[in-house]
Amino acid sequence: MSAAPKTASPEVPRVVDERVAKRSVIGQLMSRPEVGALVGAVAVFVFFSIVAPTFSQPTSIATVLYGASTIGIMVVGVSLLMIGGEFDLSTGVAVVSSALMASLFSWYFVTNVWVGVVVALILSLAIGCINGLILIRTKLPSFIVTLAMFLMLTGLNLALTRLIGGSVSSPSISEMDGFGAAKAVFASTIPVFGVPIRITVVYWILLVIIATHLLMRTRVGNWIFAVGGDQHAARAVGVPVVGTKIGLFMGVGFCAWLLGMHNLFAFNTVQSGEGVGNEFLYIIGAVIGGCLLTGGYGSAIGGAIGALIFGMASAGIVYAQWNPDWFKFFLGLMLLLATIVNMVVKKRAERSK
Amino acid sequence: MNQNSSWRRPLAAVLLVPLLTLAACSSSGGREVPAGDDAGTAGQTATTEAMKIGFVTHAVPGDTFWDIVRAGAEEAAAKDNVELVYASDPEGGRQARLVQQYIDQDVDGIAVTMAKPEAMKDVIAAAGAAGIPVVSLNAGEEKALEYGAFTHFGQDEAVAGEAAGTALEEAGVTHPICVIQEQGHVGLEARCAGIKSVLPDTENLYVQGTDMTQVAATATAELQSNSDADAIVGLGGPFTMTLLDAAKDTGADVQVASFDLNEELAGAIADGDVLFTIDQQPWLQGYMAVDSLWQNHRGGFELGGGVATLTGPSVIDSSNVEAVQQFAAEGVR
Numbered sequence: 001m002s003a004a005p006k007t008a009s010p011e012v013p014r015v016v017d018e019r020v021a022k023r024s025v026i027g028q029l030m031s032r033p034e035v036g037a038l039v040g041a042v043a044v045f046v047f048f049s050i051v052a053p054t055f056s057q058p059t060s061i062a063t064v065l066y067g068a069s070t071i072g073i074m075v076v077g078v079s080l081l082m083i084g085g086e087f088d089l090s091t092g093v094a095v096v097s098s099a100l101m102a103s104l105f106s107w108y109f110v111t112n113v114w115v116g117v118v119v120a121l122i123l124s125l126a127i128g129c130i131n132g133l134i135l136i137r138t139k140l141p142s143f144i145v146t147l148a149m150f151l152m153l154t155g156l157n158l159a160l161t162r163l164i165g166g167s168v169s170s171p172s173i174s175e176m177d178g179f180g181a182a183k184a185v186f187a188s189t190i191p192v193f194g195v196p197i198r199i200t201v202v203y204w205i206l207l208v209i210i211a212t213h214l215l216m217r218t219r220v221g222n223w224i225f226a227v228g229g230d231q232h233a234a235r236a237v238g239v240p241v242v243g244t245k246i247g248l249f250m251g252v253g254f255c256a257w258l259l260g261m262h263n264l265f266a267f268n269t270v271q272s273g274e275g276v277g278n279e280f281l282y283i284i285g286a287v288i289g290g291c292l293l294t295g296g297y298g299s300a301i302g303g304a305i306g307a308l309i310f311g312m313a314s315a316g317i318v319y320a321q322w323n324p325d326w327f328k329f330f331l332g333l334m335l336l337l338a339t340i341v342n343m344v345v346k347k348r349a350e351r352s353k
Numbered sequence: 354m355n356q357n358s359s360w361r362r363p364l365a366a367v368l369l370v371p372l373l374t375l376a377a378c379s380s381s382g383g384r385e386v387p388a389g390d391d392a393g394t395a396g397q398t399a400t401t402e403a404m405k406i407g408f409v410t411h412a413v414p415g416d417t418f419w420d421i422v423r424a425g426a427e428e429a430a431a432k433d434n435v436e437l438v439y440a441s442d443p444e445g446g447r448q449a450r451l452v453q454q455y456i457d458q459d460v461d462g463i464a465v466t467m468a469k470p471e472a473m474k475d476v477i478a479a480a481g482a483a484g485i486p487v488v489s490l491n492a493g494e495e496k497a498l499e500y501g502a503f504t505h506f507g508q509d510e511a512v513a514g515e516a517a518g519t520a521l522e523e524a525g526v527t528h529p530i531c532v533i534q535e536q537g538h539v540g541l542e543a544r545c546a547g548i549k550s551v552l553p554d555t556e557n558l559y560v561q562g563t564d565m566t567q568v569a570a571t572a573t574a575e576l577q578s579n580s581d582a583d584a585i586v587g588l589g590g591p592f593t594m595t596l597l598d599a600a601k602d603t604g605a606d607v608q609v610a611s612f613d614l615n616e617e618l619a620g621a622i623a624d625g626d627v628l629f630t631i632d633q634q635p636w637l638q639g640y641m642a643v644d645s646l647w648q649n650h651r652g653g654f655e656l657g658g659g660v661a662t663l664t665g666p667s668v669i670d671s672s673n674v675e676a677v678q679q680f681a682a683e684g685v686r
Contacts, residue, residue, distance in 0.1 A: 054457055054458045054459075057457070059457050060454070060457045060458075063450060063453050063454055063457055066450065067447075067450050070446065158536050167539070167542075168536070168538065168539060168542060169469075169539065172471070263446060266446070266472075266475070267445060267446065267449075267469070267471045267472040267474075268471045268474075269469075269471040271445060271469055272536075273535070273536055273538075274444050274445065275444075278444075315450075315454060318438075318440050318451060318454045318455075319454060319457070319458065321438050323439075324414070324439070324440045324441065325414065328414075
């Protein structure tokens, strides 16, 4: 990988170098990581609009967006992490850990639920930080480190929930102080032109904007591309590799907290066994959106489009009234097609430089 | 040419033998070639206007139990001139979204399982607001009516557990092991708690139901190390068959009992290998859910009188297993 990080400050070079030569608009567009995913998203939307008449009505689109946002929020963090050259298998259960922490803490200590929310945020950031620290200290691949974290969190979710709450699901906290306000913040529905839009969709879009700005317009964004492209070269030119990687894992932790809070306040109790397997959905979303497993390449917008494709496909199969047995098959096929399209587009873009 | 023939003949044989065996018929086993109409769809169909019912469960894809529920639902739908749309997801939030999608499609009725009642609360209220009648089935009866379903079809798992405990007690069991195949499942916990309420020495054993080899290994280890146990109880047909094998392999002196039913389990009860099973009659849950929604559409009826309609427990043991074996083979029991 030798994707040179884009510098943020547009300095006018005295000597015109071929590396900074102006490229055609089409060429620039085609070299964006998310272009393959965008083509895919339009195709999926048109396809399901034709086969399922109810798919394109406003209320259905709101449902699809909600479904996409519950994956997309995590995909933002996971995309950045993958651009930084690592990936995380503990994300699915980390969401549930965060929700359980908030509800069990406030229930056991009889506090306002907002105390639990803050404690859960600290826990989620700590999980990310621990993942990053172990990775840096041991030099083990992130696959192994986060797989271990995934198993440990799965066990902790089940064991601690039973130990503290005495049951397999967290006790109800809907009667506690602050629940109403927290529900309004994390799990409300906003009517937009008469269509009920879930607040997670708003958070998702906000996160994508923030992440895109971070990647494209800041020094930190350059660091992320650099550590994902070539860690040793990055370290040699003074990029804080350790801080960047730990920060990326903590970013994933933040996203897990946000989604965990939504799950808690939308449904008020949390099943301790849930979340297993969702980590792959987040990785799939990022990969469909053009992030490379090898790191150093990808975008937050691409990840968002990947999540949207996933949301459209999973909902579209239901709106089209197909047998849901086929869902996983189509998902696998879509993943394969999307990544092939991404590869082809990327190769062409590199040739047209 | 000639020096090549040394490998050509074996190759031809290797290719031909499977083809020849394909042409030979097996004298036993295999698919039953259907003769005429399937059972249940041969009867008369209602002449009422067509309606559409959304059926949403928390089933893990590929679970035999849910095939039976779905078969019951399909049969009622065929009889009632109903278009049935079915979807399932084991995760509460995603299951709620599936219900929302059927509301978006403006179905005429919704049947839903409420294993995660809190996750379903808002979306069932949304169905009520859209004027769509809801029935619940299989799980979550304690909350179903409160949250807006007009009735619930299922068995009370605690009552079912007590029935199992009583039946075990009559068989002289004092120290059963209750094997839970899904950690975090409220209904399964309630069954074991029901057994424990009758037999206080009951022990729970957790296994990973998605991996049968792990179930076998864990049960074998438990039976080898726990000499006090005099019975082992599985909470689903396939799991009980695995536990039965484990009990035979270890030579442990334990009786085997079960919940739910399938063809093999019915055979094992008839052979005397398994004491009994507690059947919740899943086919009825699917059938009655669809049928009651049709009745509601037909004349505004609300079955159940504002409480749950129980489909179990029904105890199947050596005295009555003959009557259900044939239906178990058909995938109805």
